[in-house]
Amino acid sequence: xxxxMKTAKRVHQYNTAFQCPICQSAMEVIDxxxxxxxxxxxxxxxxxxxxxxxxxxxxxxxxxxxxxxxQRIITNSSLYTMLHDTIAHVINQQPCTSxxxxxxxxxxxxxxxxxxxxxxxxxxxxxxxxxxxxSKEGIIMAAKKHDTPTWLVADLAxxxxxxxxxxxxxxxxxxxxxxxxxxxxxxxGLVIKVVPGPNYLRELREMLSQKTKHHNTETxxxxxxxxxxxxxxxxxxxxxxxxxxxxxxxRMTPLTWTSNQAQIKQFYRQDAAxxxxxxxxxxxxxxxxxNYIGGKA
Ligand SMILES: [Zn+2]
Numbered sequence: 493x494x495x496x497m498k499t500a501k502r503v504h505q506y507n508t509a510f511q512c513p514i515c516q517s518a519m520e521v522i523d524x525x526x527x528x529x530x531x532x533x534x535x536x537x538x539x540x541x542x543x544x545x546x547x548x549x550x551x552x553x554x555x556x557x558x559x560x561x562x563q564r565i566i567t568n569s570s571l572y573t574m575l576h577d578t579i580a581h582v583i584n585q586q587p588c589t590s591x592x593x594x595x596x597x598x599x600x601x602x603x604x605x606x607x608x609x610x611x612x613x614x615x616x617x618x619x620x621x622x623x624x625x626x627s628k629e630g631i632i633m634a635a636k637k638h639d640t641p642t643w644l645v646a647d648l649a650x651x652x653x654x655x656x657x658x659x660x661x662x663x664x665x666x667x668x669x670x671x672x673x674x675x676x677x678x679x680x681g682l683v684i685k686v687v688p689g690p691n692y693l694r695e696l697r698e699m700l701s702q703k704t705k706h707h708n709t710e711t712x713x714x715x716x717x718x719x720x721x722x723x724x725x726x727x728x729x730x731x732x733x734x735x736x737x738x739x740x741x742x743r744m745t746p747l748t749w750t751s752n753q754a755q756i757k758q759f760y761r762q763d764a765a766x767x768x769x770x771x772x773x774x775x776x777x778x779x780x781x782x783n784y785i786g787g788k789a
Pocket of ligand 1: 512513514515516517529530531532533
């Protein structure tokens with residue numbers, strides 16, 4: 493079976509989780525080639541196994557090189573292992589109350605490595621993953637590497653997910669659209685948003701002499717205006733990266749793009765460097781339900 497057919501078959505099983513991004517009506521898989529709404533808006537399954545559900549052309553600032561670097565760092569280094577373990581633990585702790593599948597949607601998934609790594613650690617039965625990003629480059633890379641989550645190119649402001657379709661919304665180091673997150677979150681579902689902590693990639697910032705630290709007060713306040721904040725989990729870890737990984741890390745980090753290239757070259761010359769991960773995981777729900785079991789391991 494081709495990748496395209498596998499995706500069409502899987503999407504057919506969960507087609508009620510989707511809606512047309514143009515007219516919001518229900519979607520159906522027609523002969524395993526197209527995903528079509530009741531008003532005939534048609535989106536084709538690509539041969540790499542993803543669906544492009546964008547309704548307009550978008551130019552993303554993130555190119556192939558950035559996504560390749562990001563994929564190698566997330567998959568091959570252990571830099572984000574604690575983050576993946578912690579989020580998977582939060583998902584695994586939740587009582588599975590419904591007979592239906594639990595949809596884990598990563599919104600702003602880039603090249604998909606965070607979502608795949610988290611799903612690999614999920615022990616919940618009936619978990620199904622969906623990764624959405626506005627960048628076609630990112631989604632093609634995700635679909636080429638990972639078969640099972642459903643990969644969609646789409647705009648988070650007009651998400652192709654149906655009302656209340658998601659048990660878990662992941663939003664990792666990526667902009668949010670809370671109005672849409674609220675619409676697609678199931679009653680009692682969790683929004684899991686990851687933001688940088690004060691020491692995130694501290695060594696890179698020090699190299700670039702950036703004194704400003706991340707402060708998340710505004711981000712947390714905004715989150716609280718939309719969701720019931722249940723818990724904030726801080727993940728801190730320091731790992732040693734060897735030279736090729738250091739180069740990848742610099743490539744995937746936007747703060748280096750406009751920086752002093754001489755400083756960056758010097759950073760590249762290190763055989764190895766300790767790199768600090770400091771992330772805050774905000775866990776929220778729609779105010780109606782409170783059967784949350786804490787996520788701290
Ligand atoms: Zn439509």
